[in-house]
């Protein structure tokens with residue numbers, strides 16, 4: 001977004017950082033070289049303060065705009081969230097020199113100093129977020145709020161097990177209709193007639209050629225224990241289940257051990273179980289990255305809201321004595 005997608009991430013990040021640094025430092029260099037400082041309490045100083053405040057109010061309005069994301073249309077240009085965001089970033093950087101010049105590149109007493117610190121932190125968090133977003137595919141920002149991903153992961157994972165994604169409870173332990181249990185039963189239960197057509201894992205059908213279970217006795221017991229104790233909890237609750245399958249290395253080892261204890265005909269089915277655990281690991285990793293990439297937004301929002309509040313106190317107090 002904002003910057004040409006044809007540019008590499010490194011180039012886009014460099015542009016953001018260089019433009020921000022230039023906006024902050026060039027007025028300082030100019031004023032120093034010409035020794036022409038603007039006094040905060042002069043007319044120009046106060047006008048710059050007011051201009052800064054106007055920009056900051058516009059910046060804060062993005063919060064309101066995002067709450068009404070679904071409204072489209074009028075006014076045609078700025079009402080587009082992407083355009084708004086672009087203007088937000090440009091003005092967010094443009095307000096930096098305005099306020100720095102207003103404050104004479106200093107801090108002053110407690111209230112103006114606090115305003116300045118929060119102001120700089122707000123800009124820094126905005127720039128940080130923009131930099132971080134360069135790594136994130138645009139579709140993810142636009143369409144997938146974190147909660148949706150989180151609840152979908154649990155729902156899809158639960159479908160493999162056959163339980164509804166509800167709070168873990170004994171009652172649901174008997175609700176074994178998902179792919180995992182169908183697979184387990186096809187391996188360990190007797191009674192599949194030769195020639196009987198069974199639903200195959202992952203769709204389609206297989207022709208059963210045996211009436212005796214493929215896996216029996218101790219290995220069958222171990223297989224069920226593995227699925228119920230490690231795989232199902234992992235699919236349903238991910239990392240928080242404490243299952244060793246959360247680690248790719250441990251998972252590979254466990255599945256290897258499992259294969260060794262079973263006849264080769266069962267390996268395909270075990271491969272499928274391993275794949276399900278792999279899915280959960282991938283989704284969780286995706287979710288972690290997604291959450292991490294969004295974590296800065298509340299920080300940016302909190303800082304900007306606090307800054308706006310303190311700025312109003314500073315402005316009212318300063319104007320009282322002006």
Ligand code: HEM
Nearest residue numbers: 040041049050053103106107108109112115116119315318
């Ligand atoms: C983010 C916004 C703002 C920041 C960070 C900020 C910061 C500062 C700083 C650092 C000073 C210098 C204090 C000193 O040297 O003693 C100052 C002075 C001043 N500011 Fe602001 N300011 C902001 C917004 C405003 C606004 C909206 C107004 C209202 C018009 C305003 C009015 C003044 C006035 C009148 C002074 C000179 C009197 C004084 O020092 O109290 N400022 N400001």
Ligand code: HEM
Nearest residue numbers: 056059060062063066089092093122123126127130301304
């Ligand atoms: C005084 C300056 C600024 C203020 C007051 C401000 C305030 C805000 C607010 C209130 C939001 C909405 C947060 C939410 O939806 O929860 C926002 C979002 C955002 N701001 Fe700023 N901002 C400022 C400067 C900047 C700067 C300098 C940048 C980048 C260079 C920036 C980048 C962003 C981005 C990318 C978002 C969208 C976050 C998202 O929806 O993923 N902001 N800002």
